[in-house]
Amino acid sequence: MSVAIDDDLWSAIGDPVRRRLLDLLLTEGVGTPTSLSEHLPISRQAVTKHLGVLDRAGLVHATPMGRERRYEVDDAQLARAVRQLNEVGKSWDARLNRIKRLAEQLQADRTSGENS
Incomplete structure (x- = not known):
């Protein structure tokens, strides 16, 4: 199953x-x-701006508390980010394994060409 990568989330x-x-x-x-x-x-103020970005990405949610807002991590959205990261990791592992096989094949071809 392929997981869509959310650029706003990762930004x-x-x-x-x-x-x-x-x-x-x-x-x-x-x-x-x-x-x-x-x-x-x-x-x-800078923290508030950063929390706003995290809130828009769905990673945190705020609850009004007097004059301030109380922030908590959204567990479901964080779990989605972890799934996306795992999917990206698997994809890169597959790419790196293909590169490794190609390099090994090139090395084997060179070695067999030198021995001929």
């Missing part, structure tokens, strides 16, 4: 700050822009 995950935010949320369970910014060398 969101591709940023190191957003990956760190996901790590923090997975570790802590929930977080607000204020609490998360305490663990990063960026402002609360």
Whole structure:
């Protein structure tokens, strides 16, 4: 079964700050822009912008909590990202195995040509 690759999802995950935010949320369970910014060398406003990107990609969801929003990782969307990553890995493994076989065949052909 082939899994469609979601470029928006991977664009969101591709940023190191957003990956760190996901790590923090997975570790802590929930977080607000204020609490998360305490663990990063960026402002609360910058954290809010990064969380917005993750939210639009479906990787986190927010719940209003007073004047702030409480963010949590969306487990289903994260699982979808893992499935996509595994599919990409399998595809590259197959490509690399084909390259290896071709290189081995070329080497064997050269060796047999030298021995003739």
